[in-house]
Amino acid sequence: MSNPSTRVRGAGTPARRTLAAAARAAAKRTERTEGGERTGGAERTGGTERTGRTAVPTRRPERTEPARRTGTDGDGSPADGPPADPLSGRTVVIEPPDGWDDPPEPSPAPDEDEPRAEDPAEPAGSPARRPGQGVRPRRGLYAALLALLLVAGLVAVAVLGLHYRDARRTEAARDEALAAAREAAPVVLSYDHRHLDRDFSRALAQLTGDFREEYRRTTKTVVAPTAAKYRGTVKATVVAPPGGAPAASVVSAAPDRVVVLLFVNQVTESTQVTGPRLDLNRVRMTLSRTSQGWKVSAVDAL
Template identity: 40%
Template sequence: MLRALTVLVAAGLAVAAVWLLLDLRRLQAAERASGEALSAARSYAPDMLSYDYRTIERDMLRAGAHATGQLAEHYRTLAATLGPQARERRTVQHAVVAAAGVESATPEEVRVLLFVNMVTTRSGPGQEEPKQQVSQGRARLVMVTQGDGWRASRLSTLLGDTPVP
């Protein structure tokens, strides 16, 4: 009886140890993914949020190269819709990441919250001096693995208290 109980306890401990080891590996993979995706998001965000009316088609192509899925398609069509308006108003938008952090992470998907400083300069028809607006904002990039790197699958700007989907 005592021997059977000892074997049962040992088997239970072995199962628990294997489960903990597998969970540890998953957590370590998520931690590695966090670092890689955070670095990629900080690097990609200025390209994805900045444009110049003189080079808007090139800017949108560069931004789309950091994206995947519907977000990449969005950047492919954005130049056509944003371009005429940006050229008319001579808009230049420059984004700088002030801070960033990981909201959640799995080995395949990492949600990154970015605090972004934006400088937008416009000089429309009839305006002698360009107008410059400085703003601070938040954005969330959902980063996913693709091939041997990370790409943005979703981008959302955050206003107020926005729940994590």
């Protein structure tokens, strides 16, 4: 009768015994870890652990599988070992950190075949636009506007130049005509019965136009006979204050025509009056530019 085989723990080689002991220790640590996770409140469902909003798969700590004894114990029976525990994965949910924002979803790429809103499709059958089309008409319009502005500028410059020239000529005419009026008034408005022809000739030299002919006719038919009959004498002077200029001023002026107002004293002597008679007169004298200078073209007593 054969003896039953008994398991001797110390049988086997030292390396095999060490490997078996390490496997048992790893199995016990794994069991303790799983027990702690259950009591900690973690919820496992089908190998998934939920700790936050995001599920992250994780793996259990690998359990060291003890090496199977291929030999026999001292009595020839196969060595016993812990059964192999298949690895099972698990999922751990991790909370995102504070301030974390999910990245925006990428917008779909536009379809190249679709027409853009700012580029409306041209109607069918319309002629294709050639490069540079429409540029020449614009250039022509710009050139026309530029030419118009240039012409307007030249006209404005010409008008301003004419006004400036007329202003300069008018200013010169004022001074020249005023001096001529102060000189002509005593000659035209004076005469002496003793030398009428000489006085009338001097006066005619200061006159021009129709007024010259009218003066010639009046002096010949009226003034000369009366002065000779009554021995009349008239002496005219432009009023001037002591140490001042003669009382004469320009009423209106143009480059070729100036009107002057003068204050004239006339002293008249004749057989018809007793002693000299003084007349204070205001005379408006018009002077015109001629080839011989400024000449009197009209005289009006005011």
